[in-house]
Amino acid sequence: DAGVTQSPTHLIKTRGQQVTLRCSPKSGHDTVSWYQQALGQGPQFIFQYYEEEERQRGNFPDRFSGHQFPNYSSELNVNALLLGDSALYLCASSLNPGLNTEAFFGQGTRLTVV
């Protein structure tokens, strides 16, 4: 079992550009959550996808959008990048939100905006 996999591992983008990050959930999991972790801070919830729909959303602007595919993998898109978007972006997978199951995290994508 490969666990949660994220790509790419590192990314450097210029302010104003757009970026797409990808996540494959742990085998058997159908729910994907995205978090932003700034340096020295705890992860902050961006949104959660289940059944290809956004189910919950944190306090992030509309520049942050996502998608879930029929195979449960997910993408996080960020438009009009700001320097403050530089962070570690974590993907977590779990089972049906109605069940109380553990969330497994990937290793993250380190995004640097210059």
Next chain:
Amino acid sequence: QKEVEQDPGPLSVPEGAIVSLNCTYSNSAFQYFMWYRQYSRKGPELLMYTYSSGNKEDGRFTAQVDKSSKYISLFIRDSQPSDSATYLCAMSPYNQGGKLIFGQGTELSVKP
């Protein structure tokens, strides 16, 4: 004021010491309480999970939740250099796989 407060440390202890890590929170709706460990350049991994109030023990780790005081703790006995990492508390009103509210994380260093 943040929903979850955690002392960022850093905390440095000698090998074999008992470590106490703590978080306070303000949202009384939180029912699910987790402790994650995060090594450098890695994603968080779940250490302990507790539902509502009470204690839970797993090997050298003990988690305590006091909902009346809105205070949770993680104790590490006989700490090892391999325990050196950042420890994150996390909470949720819904379930442990949903929207989690994290503390800032405490950086722990265990010296041989």
